Amino acid sequence: MALALAEANPIESIALDVEGVSHRYDVDGKDLQVLDNVSLTIAPGEFVALLGPSGCGKSTLLRLAAGLETATVGKVLEDGRPITAPNPDRILVFQDATLFPWRTVRDNIAIGLEARRLLDTKGYRIDEVLKLVKLEGFADFYPHQLSGGMAQRAALARALVNDPKLLLLDEPFGKLDSLTRLRMQNELLDLWKSAGFTALLVTHDVEEALLLADRVIVLSDRPASIVAEIRVDRPHPRRRDDATLVALRSQLLEKLGISHDV
Amino acid sequence: MSAAVEDTFESAGRRSLTLPFTGIWRNGLFAAGTWALTAVLTYGLPDVITWGATELFAAAALVGAGIFLALSVTVHRLGSVGRTLVHYGPWFIVLGLWLAVWEVLTAKLGWLPKPFFSPPQGLLHVYVTDWDRLLICIAYTGRLWGLGFFSGILVGFAGGVALGWSKRFAYWGMPLLKLIGPVPASAWIPCTFFIFPSTFHASIFLVALASGIPVAILTAAGVSQVNRSFYDVARTLGADNRFLIFKVAIPASLPNVFVGLFMGLYYSFAVLVVAEMLGAKFGLGWYLQFNTAYSAYANVYAALIIMALICAGLVRLLFVARDRLLGWQKGIL
Incomplete structure (x- = not known):
């Protein structure tokens, strides 16, 4: 079923299935459970937001989907195949831009192609994504010369140059100032629409989730389990004072345990 | 501390502008003076202990003094080399003084005796002979x-x-x-x-x-x-x-x-x-x-x-x- 969908989809994207995943860490000899029986299905090309309190295990879910770790219990599948190792089809964008400080913006973006020895055939994509994230003029800058927003855009470009089918975003705008964040949210939306990848966004910002996602999944405090799932059937671009969104917002806040109007 | 702060500012490329100087490099003149003093003391005073190369060292110091004298009017035409020289101006002055004192204390007065100490002319003698x-x-x-x-x-x-x-x-x-x-x-x-x-x-x-x-x-x-x-x-x-x-x-x-x-x-x-x-x-x-x-x-x-x-x-x-x-x-x- 998932495979058929992927084939039917003209733009390349993949379905992500999380089946009964529980995950534990061993922290200084203490057993720490971060995920508790989480199951969810994300259709190809869908934009899903994971909402939950800080440190609840949202990021762990992304690390499992990226293939950086393997779940203690349960399965994480891409188009029905288990995820066992990292693959540039599924790229994780972190809260910090984590650009390599010894490489220029261009060379940072080139890392994925360089690592897979595709620089000769796909090198032209670098200039394309530079334009896409509006960093054409900064290709030869070093990361320390960039502002926070520019660095995060460069990190996004570094992911996009590999034409990911699944983009995993771990609070990518969490450290940006509020104006830059608004701009970046719109840019991300445009990129998602034009590139057509499946997007899984982890955030603790209710408004961000509502503005961007097709579906918002609320996770509980650690160990995280799914508390609620809300579909946001509103066309883009969305206005934050849209009556439906305002209603959904208080609904989500309630699920997160904040009952008053904040 | 303040020096460290100044360094950071300079390394960030923020250096306050100073007017380009065109006149005479005063420190260069002073350096020429101290080096000439060394030359005069070396040549004029008799050696208490023989070290050799007395005339040669005096001549070398005099040449040094001549170079500083020439630089004192031309240094501003030398670009970045000139700026480096100007930066080390005070060092050149002190170096001339140091050579004079060192020469007098060892070869001329003998307060710092052979073989434990050597005047600059003694070192020069080693370089020339060995x-x-x-x-x-x-x-x-x-x-x-x-x-x-x-x-x-x-x-x-x-x-x-x-x-x-x-x-x-x-x-x-x-x-x-x-x-x-x-x-x-x-x-x-x-x-x-x-x-x-x-x-x-x-x-x-x-x-x-x-x-x-x-x-x-x-x-x-x-x-x-x-x-x-x-x-x-x-x-x-x-x-x-x-x-x-x-x-x-x-x-x-x-x-x-x-x-x-x-x-x-x-x-x-x-x-x-x-x-x-x-x-x-x-x-x-x-x-x-x-x-x-x-x-x-x-x-x-x-x-x-x-x-x-x-x-x-x-x-x-x-x-x-x-x-x-x-x-x-x-x-x-």
């Missing part, structure tokens, strides 16, 4: 140091990367490195005599050991301290282990490696004297020992100055290399 032997010594030392230092840092760097990267390597290697590290070079001499086919090889080993160990320790520390998320990023982008080592771990640890290289450079010079105790026929370290044995301290000082200058030059080269490789650090430090 230059051929000194040149050979420099060549021999250069060969020993070059072979030892470069093989040492190469092995040290490779070992450091392995120690920092592989847990198993670190398990066995780190304790050994910590044991070997503090052992003074001379303690190795008995073993090296047995292990190596010739004393020259043994000397190379000692220099290599002195320069390699700090490089190994700092490289290992650098590699093991690399931000884990750099690896995560590279892995999600499709990097294999080879890429992680050569394109992530090594460039990220280069700042540490350079600290190790600077330390290794100093240690390697310190150990040269010991290394050349092992039956060397020539070399600056050998020259130092040989002349110490004969109480020819002027020769010892002369050779020490050469060593110090070479070491300072190499440090300078290393700084240039570091600035080229680590240009990306500007603004981070």
Whole structure:
């Protein structure tokens, strides 16, 4: 079923299935459970937001989907195949831009192609994504010369140059100032629409989730389990004072345990 | 503190503008004065102790004074070299004074007696009379140091990367490195005599050991301290282990490696004297020992100055290399 969908989809994207995943860490000899029986299905090309309190295990879910770790219990599948190792089809964008400080913006973006020895055939994509994230003029800058927003855009470009089918975003705008964040949210939306990848966004910002996602999944405090799932059937671009969104917002806040109007 | 702050501002490229000067470089004039004073004192006062090269030294100081005199009106046409000269102006003045005082206290008054002290003219005498032997010594030392230092840092760097990267390597290697590290070079001499086919090889080993160990320790520390998320990023982008080592771990640890290289450079010079105790026929370290044995301290000082200058030059080269490789650090430090 998932495979058929992927084939039917003209733009390349993949379905992500999380089946009964529980995950534990061993922290200084203490057993720490971060995920508790989480199951969810994300259709190809869908934009899903994971909402939950800080440190609840949202990021762990992304690390499992990226293939950086393997779940203690349960399965994480891409188009029905288990995820066992990292693959540039599924790229994780972190809260910090984590650009390599010894490489220029261009060379940072080139890392994925360089690592897979595709620089000769796909090198032209670098200039394309530079334009896409509006960093054409900064290709030869070093990361320390960039502002926070520019660095995060460069990190996004570094992911996009590999034409990911699944983009995993771990609070990518969490450290940006509020104006830059608004701009970046719109840019991300445009990129998602034009590139057509499946997007899984982890955030603790209710408004961000509502503005961007097709579906918002609320996770509980650690160990995280799914508390609620809300579909946001509103066309883009969305206005934050849209009556439906305002209603959904208080609904989500309630699920997160904040009952008053904040 | 305020000097450090000024440095940061200057390195950030923010230097307040000063009006371009076109007149006379006053410090240059003063320097010419102090150097001329040295020349006059050297030539005019009689030597209490004979050192030789009295006239030559006076002439050299006079030439120096002449150069400063000429520079005092032309320095502003020399561009960046001129700016550097102007920056060190006060040093040139003090250097002239220092030479004068040194000359008077030793050769002219004899308060600092032979053979323990030597006036500048005595050093000049050594350079003039013994230059051929000194040149050979420099060549021999250069060969020993070059072979030892470069093989040492190469092995040290490779070992450091392995120690920092592989847990198993670190398990066995780190304790050994910590044991070997503090052992003074001379303690190795008995073993090296047995292990190596010739004393020259043994000397190379000692220099290599002195320069390699700090490089190994700092490289290992650098590699093991690399931000884990750099690896995560590279892995999600499709990097294999080879890429992680050569394109992530090594460039990220280069700042540490350079600290190790600077330390290794100093240690390697310190150990040269010991290394050349092992039956060397020539070399600056050998020259130092040989002349110490004969109480020819002027020769010892002369050779020490050469060593110090070479070491300072190499440090300078290393700084240039570091600035080229680590240009990306500007603004981070």
